[in-house]
Every structure is written in structure tokens, then in C-alpha cells.
Amino acid sequence: MINFWVAIRNPFKCANFRMFWVRSGPVTQNKFWELQLSHYAYNCFEIKLDLNWQGHDHAGPWLTVNLLGYTIDARIHDVRHWDDDTDNWKTHGKSTYE
Numbered sequence: 001m002i003n004f005w006v007a008i009r010n011p012f013k014c015a016n017f018r019m020f021w022v023r024s025g026p027v028t029q030n031k032f033w034e035l036q037l038s039h040y041a042y043n044c045f046e047i048k049l050d051l052n053w054q055g056h057d058h059a060g061p062w063l064t065v066n067l068l069g070y071t072i073d074a075r076i077h078d079v080r081h082w083d084d085d086t087d088n089w090k091t092h093g094k095s096t097y098e
Contacts, residue, residue, distance in 0.1 A: 001053075007046040010069070014041050031060065033076050041069030 017040045024034040046066035052059045060077035083090040 002049065002051040004049040005047070007043045007048075007066075010041050010044045012041075016040075027076060030078050030080055031076055032079060034073070036071075036073040038071050038073075039069050040071065044068060046071070 018038060020037040020039070022034065022036040024032055027033055043066050045068075046064060048062070048064040050062040053061070059082065060075055062073070062075040062077070064074075065072050081090045082088075
């Protein structure tokens with residue numbers, strides 16, 4: 001698991017969030033890709049990398065790049081939830097995924 005985050009906060013932040021577009025689609029049965037462009041001026045600059053593939057809900061690699069409030073998020077995430085008791089993905093009913 002690798003997490004990296006650097007940010008410079010915007011002291012004049014605005015609360016207006018604007019979503020320009022979002023696209024997503026399947027990669028495998030349980031993995032989906034997602035790409036999003038938005039504006040929220042909480043940070044002036046931000047770069048964030050999360051490489052968790054398992055161990056929490058919707059795990060998967062995630063990259064965020066923010067410049068002057070314009071943010072690009074790219075990720076591949078698992079649609080399943082993590083079961084801390086079994087240390088594995090939760091299964092529901094007769095589902096075949098593990």
C-alpha cells in the first residue's frame with residue numbers, strides 16, 4: 001500500500017463545487033475505471049496517489065491532480081466492500097466473486 005499526498009491550501013477557498021464531466025466503465029466483473037474533471041477551490045495545488053488494491057471498501061489505484069481548483073481524478077476501483085472479519089471481499093448471496 002502506497003499513499004502520497006501533497007497540497008497547498010487556498011486561504012480564499014470558495015464552497016462552490018462544479019462537476020464538468022465524469023466518465024466510467026467496467027474493466028472486469030468487479031473493477032471499474034472512472035475519470036472526472038471538476039472545480040473546487042479548496043486547494044491551490046494538490047497531487048494525490050493512492051495505490052491500495054484491497055483492505056478497504058472500493059479499493060483501487062487513485063490519482064488526483066489539482067491546479068488552481070481544477071481537479072482531474074482518475075481511478076480504478078473495486079465495486080465490492082471489504083470484510084474486516086474475514087480479511088477478504090464481502091460476498092452477497094450466491095455471488096461468484098471472491
